Amino acid sequence: MTSKKQPPTTILLVSATVALFWVSLDLRAETVRDRLWIWGRPAGIYNNTHFRALGLRSTVEPVNGAEQMGIRNVMFIATENLKPLEEYYRPFERLDRVYWSLVAAGGGTSLAAREAAFALAEKHKNIVGFILDDFFHEPNAGNAADPGPDRAFRASLTPAELRAIRARPVRGARVPLMSVIYTAQVKPGARAHLAEVDQICLWTWRPEDLKNLEANFAALEKLAPEKELLLGCYMFDFHRNKPLPVALMEKQVALGREWLTSGRIAGIIFLSTGTVGAGLEAVDWTRQWIHTHGDDPLPAAAKPATAASQ
Numbered sequence: 285m286t287s288k289k290q291p292p293t294t295i296l297l298v299s300a301t302v303a304l305f306w307v308s309l310d311l312r313a314e315t316v317r318d319r320l321w322i323w324g325r326p327a328g329i330y331n332n333t334h335f336r337a338l339g340l341r342s343t344v345e346p347v348n349g350a351e352q353m354g355i356r357n358v359m360f361i362a363t364e365n366l367k368p369l370e371e372y373y374r375p376f377e378r379l380d381r382v383y384w385s386l387v388a389a390g391g392g393t394s395l396a397a398r399e400a401a402f403a404l405a406e407k408h409k410n411i412v413g414f415i416l417d418d419f420f421h422e423p424n425a426g427n428a429a430d431p432g433p434d435r436a437f438r439a440s441l442t443p444a445e446l447r448a449i450r451a452r453p454v455r456g457a458r459v460p461l462m463s464v465i466y467t468a469q470v471k472p473g474a475r476a477h478l479a480e481v482d483q484i485c486l487w488t489w490r491p492e493d494l495k496n497l498e499a500n501f502a503a504l505e506k507l508a509p510e511k512e513l514l515l516g517c518y519m520f521d522f523h524r525n526k527p528l529p530v531a532l533m534e535k536q537v538a539l540g541r542e543w544l545t546s547g548r549i550a551g552i553i554f555l556s557t558g559t560v561g562a563g564l565e566a567v568d569w570t571r572q573w574i575h576t577h578g579d580d581p582l583p584a585a586a587k588p589a590t591a592a593s594q
Contacts, residue, residue: 314586317578319544321383321514322350323556324360330558334525342562347375349557353567354574356380359462359485359553361389361417362397369404379410383462386449387416387440398449405454413460414449416440416481424489425523426468427496428503437473446480464516467493467500470507478508485553487516490523491532497539505548514551515540519566520559533566537573547586 324346331341342349350358358376362385366372376382384401387393405411418424421438441449450461460482465474467488478484486504488494504513517536521528540552559567 313581315578315582316541316544316580317354317356317574319551319582319586320355320574320578321357321359321551321553322353322355323516323553324350324358325389325556325558326363326366328558329363329556330520330562334520334522335562337525338527340562340564342558342560344557344561345375346557347378349560350379352560353554353557353571354578355554357382357551358557359383359385359415361385361415362401363388364397369400370407373404373408377408377410381413382408382411383413383415384411385417386414386461387419389417391418391421391440393440402452402454405459409455411454411459413462413483415485416461416463419463419477420465420469420474422469422473424466424468424487425493426490427493428467428470428500429496430468432468432471433473435473436476437469437471439477441477443476443480446477450480450482460512462514465504467496470500470503472507475507478511481511483512483514483550484508485514485516487555488518488536491518491521491528494532494535497536501539501543501548512550513548514553515543515549516553516555517570518555519570520555520564527564528566530565530569533569537570541577545583545586 327343327345328341335341344352346358346360350356357380360376360382384404386398386401388397401414419440421440422433446461451458462483462485463478463481465484465486467486484504486501488497488500493500501515515536517533517540519528519533537552540549543549544552554570
């Protein structure tokens with residue numbers, strides 16, 4: 285097939301149009317939805333534990349749960365029975381961004397699990413970071429102002445191990461490392477480990493401690509002033525194994541939206557896909573909130589996009 289040669293002016297106009305198109309995509313205003321994450325868990329993870337006494341059940345797979353909530357980013361906490369991992373990951377390819385766990389629920393980790401996570405990340409470009417769940421082996425119920433141990437915290441990995449993990453490249457570049465911290469663990473004893481991560485997500489284990497969320501968050505900002513922070517929001521009371529009141533869900537989300545808008549946090553994480561489809565009011569309220577506000581543009585004052593929010 286032959287084609288008639290285009291004049292230089294036409295070629296320049298076409299090139300300029302294409303360039304402007306891509307610039308317009310890059311300059312698209314970030315929305316609230318861009319900064320929302322959901323904690324991913326295997327389907328049915330709570331059915332025989334936290335949900336059992338209530339007769340609740342969820343069979344929603346993690347990616348389906350994220351999509352039902354209107355969220356495109358997942359922090360996935362893996363378990364040991366996900367083999368073959370490549371096959372299990374296939375639905376995750378539909379997501380925008382994924383963080384994969386190096387430390388699992390309960391603080392468990394192994395060299396084999398970490399190597400599997402790195403191998404998975406090498407093959408999938410939407411894995412953009414790693415998460416350390418239940419990282420500190422210290423009491424998780426309470427507040428930053430409560431008395432704590434006068435020593436370095438016990439944790440799943442040493443600061444030196446974190447430093448090596450953080451320096452390890454993925455697909456030729458370094459990806460961020462994020463640690464979970466509970467409000468009761470916002471203490472000087474966590475400082476040595478937090479120095480070796482890039483991001484921290486704050487969680488309130490006891491719903492009654494949400495009344496101190498502003499003070500606990502301010503304490504974390506003071507403890508780790510150079511770190512990028514995210515707010516974790518439970519959609520179920522795992523402390524007492526009962527539904528979370530919608531009023532407390534509203535409080536968490538209202539503060540999260542305020543801090544996201546002002547640039548104090550880089551994102552909000554909802555926990556978890558394992559609660560989707562169980563008939564919980566807090567989950568339904570959150571889904572509606574995301575539907576209503578997910579496409580709201582973020583102001584220029586919002587924290588600049590980095591690995592967790594880019």
